[in-house]
Amino acid sequence: MTTEPPVDPEEWTDEQWLAWLAEQDDAAARSDGAVDEDAPPERPPRRIPTESFGAQIIGGAMKGLAEALYGPQKKDVEIVSEAPGDPLDEDPLELHLDQDHPEDSRAIIRPWRRKKADPG
Numbered sequence: 001m002t003t004e005p006p007v008d009p010e011e012w013t014d015e016q017w018l019a020w021l022a023e024q025d026d027a028a029a030r031s032d033g034a035v036d037e038d039a040p041p042e043r044p045p046r047r048i049p050t051e052s053f054g055a056q057i058i059g060g061a062m063k064g065l066a067e068a069l070y071g072p073q074k075k076d077v078e079i080v081s082e083a084p085g086d087p088l089d090e091d092p093l094e095l096h097l098d099q100d101h102p103e104d105s106r107a108i109i110r111p112w113r114r115k116k117a118d119p120g
Contacts, residue, residue, distance in 0.1 A: 005020060006012055012020070051059070067073065092113040098104040 003020065003023075005017075009017075090113060092110045094108040094110070096106050096108075
């Protein structure tokens with residue numbers, strides 16, 4: 001069982017302090033990482049500002065001015081994904097024009113790709 005250190009540190013000799021510290025180390029090693037319920041909870045680390053207060057004020061003013069001049073800036077997320085294979089060509093008419101030899105030009109008509117007119 002561990003003893004508590006005295007209120008006045010001068011009451012103990014150096015040997016008593018060393019023995020008490022060794023006792024604390026042994027107790028910590030035996031606890032196998034168990035949490036001491038009497039210990040105060042750990043505080044999260046304090047965020048240290050990377051900019052001075054003046055720089056934060058000027059930066060905020062510049063952002064506000066940009067919003068006033070250009071409107072609110074939305075940060076749209078664009079997701080691009082490539083699908084395997086060739087893209088489908090929905091156009092029913094495909095032209096292949098040969099500028100040097102116009103007689104080799106061709107037109108391909110695909111009537112099944114025509115959009116049906118809405119009767120209404």
